[in-house]
Amino acid sequence: MSKYDRVYNFSAGPSMLPLEVIEDVAANLCNYKGTGESVMEMSHRSKEFQQIIDDAEANLRKLINIPDNYKVLFLQGGGTTQFSMVPLNLLRKSKKADYIVTGQWAKKAYKEATKFGDIKLVASSEEDTYSYIPEVKKDQFRTDADYAYICTNNTIYGTHYPYVPDTGDVPLVADMSSCFLSEEIDVSKYGIIWAGAQKNVAPAGVTIVIIRDDLVGFADEKCPVYLDYKIHVDKGSMYNTPPCFSIYVAGEVFKYLLKIGGIKEMHERDVRKAGKLYDYIDSSSMFKGTVRKEDRSLMNVTFVTGDEALDKKFIAEAKEQGMINLAGHRSVGGMRASIYNAMPEDGVDALIAFMKKFEAENK
Amino acid sequence: MSKYDRVYNFSAGPSMLPLEVIEDVAANLCNYKGTGESVMEMSHRSKEFQQIIDDAEANLRKLINIPDNYKVLFLQGGGTTQFSMVPLNLLRKSKKADYIVTGQWAKKAYKEATKFGDIKLVASSEEDTYSYIPEVKKDQFRTDADYAYICTNNTIYGTHYPYVPDTGDVPLVADMSSCFLSEEIDVSKYGIIWAGAQKNVAPAGVTIVIIRDDLVGFADEKCPVYLDYKIHVDKGSMYNTPPCFSIYVAGEVFKYLLKIGGIKEMHERDVRKAGKLYDYIDSSSMFKGTVRKEDRSLMNVTFVTGDEALDKKFIAEAKEQGMINLAGHRSVGGMRASIYNAMPEDGVDALIAFMKKFEAENK
Numbered sequence: 001m002s003k004y005d006r007v008y009n010f011s012a013g014p015s016m017l018p019l020e021v022i023e024d025v026a027a028n029l030c031n032y033k034g035t036g037e038s039v040m041e042m043s044h045r046s047k048e049f050q051q052i053i054d055d056a057e058a059n060l061r062k063l064i065n066i067p068d069n070y071k072v073l074f075l076q077g078g079g080t081t082q083f084s085m086v087p088l089n090l091l092r093k094s095k096k097a098d099y100i101v102t103g104q105w106a107k108k109a110y111k112e113a114t115k116f117g118d119i120k121l122v123a124s125s126e127e128d129t130y131s132y133i134p135e136v137k138k139d140q141f142r143t144d145a146d147y148a149y150i151c152t153n154n155t156i157y158g159t160h161y162p163y164v165p166d167t168g169d170v171p172l173v174a175d176m177s178s179c180f181l182s183e184e185i186d187v188s189k190y191g192i193i194w195a196g197a198q199k200n201v202a203p204a205g206v207t208i209v210i211i212r213d214d215l216v217g218f219a220d221e222k223c224p225v226y227l228d229y230k231i232h233v234d235k236g237s238m239y240n241t242p243p244c245f246s247i248y249v250a251g252e253v254f255k256y257l258l259k260i261g262g263i264k265e266m267h268e269r270d271v272r273k274a275g276k277l278y279d280y281i282d283s284s285s286m287f288k289g290t291v292r293k294e295d296r297s298l299m300n301v302t303f304v305t306g307d308e309a310l311d312k313k314f315i316a317e318a319k320e321q322g323m324i325n326l327a328g329h330r331s332v333g334g335m336r337a338s339i340y341n342a343m344p345e346d347g348v349d350a351l352i353a354f355m356k357k358f359e360a361e362n363k
Numbered sequence: 364m365s366k367y368d369r370v371y372n373f374s375a376g377p378s379m380l381p382l383e384v385i386e387d388v389a390a391n392l393c394n395y396k397g398t399g400e401s402v403m404e405m406s407h408r409s410k411e412f413q414q415i416i417d418d419a420e421a422n423l424r425k426l427i428n429i430p431d432n433y434k435v436l437f438l439q440g441g442g443t444t445q446f447s448m449v450p451l452n453l454l455r456k457s458k459k460a461d462y463i464v465t466g467q468w469a470k471k472a473y474k475e476a477t478k479f480g481d482i483k484l485v486a487s488s489e490e491d492t493y494s495y496i497p498e499v500k501k502d503q504f505r506t507d508a509d510y511a512y513i514c515t516n517n518t519i520y521g522t523h524y525p526y527v528p529d530t531g532d533v534p535l536v537a538d539m540s541s542c543f544l545s546e547e548i549d550v551s552k553y554g555i556i557w558a559g560a561q562k563n564v565a566p567a568g569v570t571i572v573i574i575r576d577d578l579v580g581f582a583d584e585k586c587p588v589y590l591d592y593k594i595h596v597d598k599g600s601m602y603n604t605p606p607c608f609s610i611y612v613a614g615e616v617f618k619y620l621l622k623i624g625g626i627k628e629m630h631e632r633d634v635r636k637a638g639k640l641y642d643y644i645d646s647s648s649m650f651k652g653t654v655r656k657e658d659r660s661l662m663n664v665t666f667v668t669g670d671e672a673l674d675k676k677f678i679a680e681a682k683e684q685g686m687i688n689l690a691g692h693r694s695v696g697g698m699r700a701s702i703y704n705a706m707p708e709d710g711v712d713a714l715i716a717f718m719k720k721f722e723a724e725n726k
Contacts, residue, residue: 007399
């Protein structure tokens with residue numbers, strides 16, 4: 001086991017952070033870099049915090065090559081706030097939007113949007129327990145839609161889009177919460193990208209929003225003020241007190257990622273970790289993957305034995321071995337190993353070794 | 364100066380936390396109480412985090428005697444979200460609400476509410492730079508109003524309500540962000556109490572809402588889902604991933620307050636700290652308080668020399684002495700010493716000693 005007797009936490013989120021980041025945060029917690037105060041106590045109007053948030057934004061821009069015509073926001077309220085903000089701000093002309101539903105979060109977002117406009121369900125894989133990503137062609141989107149919406153990685157089901165839907169001139173909005181910073185992306189293909197931090201970025205409490213500047217400023221006058229992107233853009237995420245500590249940790253994670261070689265290196269590690277776990281599952285006669293192979297997530301690996309009692313036994317025994325939170329989401333059961341960026345390769349190796357042992361002992 | 368060469372941070376918020384709480388959080392940051400994980404990484408669905416949030420709520424209930432018919436919520440989005448949630452949820456019958464405006468936050472809340480209903484400005488002290496709290500009598504409130512709204516402590520101006528307005532049967536909503544847990548209160552006099560954490564409770568990113576249960580469940584169907592109190596009440600603040608780390612620190616602060624003797628003891632310390640600072644200001648021939656004495660805040664002590672250049676010199680020299688963030692809010696200038704719960708009495712003593720020295724040197 002790793003330093004401090006830390007467990008391998010396979011939680012779907014909140015989830016592991018790089019140990020060296022946590023150690024550094026701990027070492028600076030009573031006195032951040034000689035300022036004489038904790039970042040937890042720091043005025044968001046101080047030059048020290050301005051430096052923290054500016055550095056965080058600059059490093060994020062570097063990591064995923066965010067073009068200059070995109071704004072970066074650090075907001076509160078999680079995905080549940082974002083999926084309201086999107087229709088409240090983007091239903092600006094035809095009041096139409098097109099959604100692809102590939103899991104519970106996309107479905108929640110779709111339902112929320114129907115309160116505010118003419119929302120089309122372009123495709124859904126619900127009838128097959130969201131075990132695949134539908135292939136959607138350009139002509140399935142309405143050309144006069146104000147935007148189209150997808151969730152690129154489905155935490156609960158373990159799927160990930162193997163392609164970026166071509167929506168033509170219709171801005172594509174992507175909830176990337178559970179795969180953000182695990183792969184290189186072309187930001188310019190999206191109108192908005194948003195991601196809750198609690199998977200690959202930081203402790204829960206901050207949501208990163210990347211928004212193309214021509215999409216800012218269309219909220220209705222009745223829009224609750226916090227839900228208007230423009231107020232946050234105009235004030236550099238400081239219209240009100242931002243979640244400073246989570247932004248700080250996010251910034252430390254961005255620095256860590258740059259140090260190890262950026263998203264390219266991180267992605268290679270993620271591919272290697274997920275690859276060996278899927279390879280083992282595919283070779284096993286006890287464990288079976290639950291989703292279409294082409295659509296498998298690198299972050300959330302879902303599998304079952306086919307026997308609920310055996311699943312439970314597996315989860316309980318893994319926990320005794322310091323591998324926690326391997327139960328599938330309460331709505332689907334089975335197992336789910338969330339192996340986000342900060343899960344060490346050793347953790348995946350330990351899991352595979354344990355699965356092999358369990359399989360041998362429970363034939 | 365105190366341990367670790369920490370500064371005295373007079374910031375209006377985020378602001379100081381008790382050093383022993385920060386030290387304990389730091390010591391547990393890589394491995395929280397032998398769980399093998401950081402609270403920053405902990406699944407909000409784990410029994411460990413459930414214990415943290417349950418303990419936080421139970422200790423808060425103990426600290427301020429919250430009656431059983433009130434729910435406690437830990438939400439995101441700060442005051443800016445709360446002042447939208449109040450009208451969106453409480454304008455349920457007459458669509459009328461009555462506001463007293465005693466500062467910028469009350470004014471923002473009033474303006475926001477006017478988007479959603481028939482809002483009456485009952486009283487305002489704006490014409491006198493919010494330097495006092497208007498005395499409002501029961502018959503000034505509309506008897507058919509859905510609620511009345513106040514901000515009990517005005518961070519920017521340094522005022523605090525010396526009384527609880529009698530609104531009869533109309534539920535009173537109070538933004539207590541900057542005086543929460545600094546004085547004993549009778550929760551049963553209020554319909555809703557809410558407070559951003561970043562003054563007396565925790566790092567920014569969590570807002571505590573205490574709501575009487577008969578006021579839950581009236582949000583319009585078009586209300587953005589996160590802004591509906593009911594979804595949070597129904598799910599114990601876990602409809603979505605809560606700001607776990609801020610909730611954890613809040614819980615540690617609640618434990619600390621219970622340990623030192625509860626709100627009664629804390630209030631005595633706050634009265635003593637503010638008392639000696641105001642006494643010195645009143646005796647000084649250089650420094651002058653800016654608000655009516657009866658309405659002075661225990662938390663935010665505002666004062667001026669009457670000479671802007673001298674104010675600036677004072678703020679700059681204080682900073683050199685490790686007393687930071689003494690500038691008044693950018694909208695009013697002058698000085699403001701925010702001396703929240705966690706400001707040690709030594710910090711106030713150091714400030715007074717410095718003020719005396721400065722006065723002697725700059726006659």
